[in-house]
Amino acid sequence: MHMGDPRPGEVLLPFDPSERADAHVHFIGTIRSPWTKDNCPKNIGRARETGKGAHIELGDGFEIGLEGLSVGQAVVLLYWMDQSHRNIILQRPRHADGPRGVFALRSPARPNPIAMCTVRITSLDASTGHIGIDAIDVFDGTPLVDLKPWLETVDIPPDAD
Amino acid sequence: MHMGDPRPGEVLLPFDPSERADAHVHFIGTIRSPWTKDNCPKNIGRARETGKGAHIELGDGFEIGLEGLSVGQAVVLLYWMDQSHRNIILQRPRHADGPRGVFALRSPARPNPIAMCTVRITSLDASTGHIGIDAIDVFDGTPLVDLKPWLETVDIPPDAD
Numbered sequence: 633m634h635m636g637d638p639r640p641g642e643v644l645l646p647f648d649p650s651e652r653a654d655a656h657v658h659f660i661g662t663i664r665s666p667w668t669k670d671n672c673p674k675n676i677g678r679a680r681e682t683g684k685g686a687h688i689e690l691g692d693g694f695e696i697g698l699e700g701l702s703v704g705q706a707v708v709l710l711y712w713m714d715q716s717h718r719n720i721i722l723q724r725p726r727h728a729d730g731p732r733g734v735f736a737l738r739s740p741a742r743p744n745p746i747a748m749c750t751v752r753i754t755s756l757d758a759s760t761g762h763i764g765i766d767a768i769d770v771f772d773g774t775p776l777v778d779l780k781p782w783l784e785t786v787d788i789p790p791d792a793d
Numbered sequence: 794m795h796m797g798d799p800r801p802g803e804v805l806l807p808f809d810p811s812e813r814a815d816a817h818v819h820f821i822g823t824i825r826s827p828w829t830k831d832n833c834p835k836n837i838g839r840a841r842e843t844g845k846g847a848h849i850e851l852g853d854g855f856e857i858g859l860e861g862l863s864v865g866q867a868v869v870l871l872y873w874m875d876q877s878h879r880n881i882i883l884q885r886p887r888h889a890d891g892p893r894g895v896f897a898l899r900s901p902a903r904p905n906p907i908a909m910c911t912v913r914i915t916s917l918d919a920s921t922g923h924i925g926i927d928a929i930d931v932f933d934g935t936p937l938v939d940l941k942p943w944l945e946t947v948d949i950p951p952d953a954d
Binding site: 650655656657659675676677693699701734738744746750767777778780782786792 | 810838858909928939
């Protein structure tokens with residue numbers, strides 16, 4: 633993978649995490665969205681404002697794993713940002729006033745480029761493995777890594793002390 | 794990986810996702826918890842009830858990525874359930890009245906065994922890469938895949954129609 637030219641203030645890891653494999657991910661499907669590099673909304677909120685939905689195409693064999701999900705349910709998607717650099721540990725996002733660590737950012741460029749968002753299921757066809765979702769802010773063709781039910785008891789932070 | 798003996802009603806994939814590598818994960822650190830196979834709480838709620846915290850040890854080189862995080866902040870952890878089977882597509886959890894698809898469950902046994910929870914940072918030492926968290930429900934030694942700021946605008950589901 634190309635290491636990228638850092639912006640001023642950015643810091644690169646002394647190694648590329650893509651060359652240090654501890655485990656393997658198998659893509660379970662593909663996200664189909666209306667978005668390309670040229671028109672992709674900057675975040676899920678703006679994607680929702682467009683009113684344009686998206687859908688998931690699950691890979692062969694995974695359809696039966698949808699049993700028990702229903703239209704209207706909230707789910708968390710994990711997907712692989714396959715066009716991102718993995719070695720920029722201190723980043724300089726355009727919206728921030730200075731460099732920030734990757735773990736303080738939702739940047740797609742991270743040691744393991746797994747991004748996530750929480751969406752609602754708008755349609756569900758277990759025979760084809762197609763799952764409609766209300767919106768998403770990623771390019772068409774982004775590989776899907778996981779799909780989980782969103783659970784208030786697990787996914788809402790505990791009260792601050 | 795051992796394929797596991799399915800319980801009645803469970804269905805296995807015709808292949809093992811661990812043998813179909815589309816991308817590589819590099820573990821960025823280790824979760825240190827009070828829990829082993831014998832005493833691990835069943836979910837994050839029960840882990841919180843014990844009053845026992847946990848901490849993360851980031852791997853060498855990743856410490857600078859903490860810049861911008863602060864104590865009290867809510868973060869999402871992604872971790873690799875390295876002792877889980879990956880091929881049980883229809884599962885029969887003890888708490889459910891029948892089989893359910895893996896994508897309708899938060900089971901650690903899934904095609905890509907990445908689990909997640911949302912916790913609060915209780916301490917932060919960027920010099921050692923140690924991050925205290927309020928609670929977690931995984932075994933000591935579980936590998937960490939990612940750490941992200943929790944964002945209400947991304948991680949709360951949109952209103953149901």
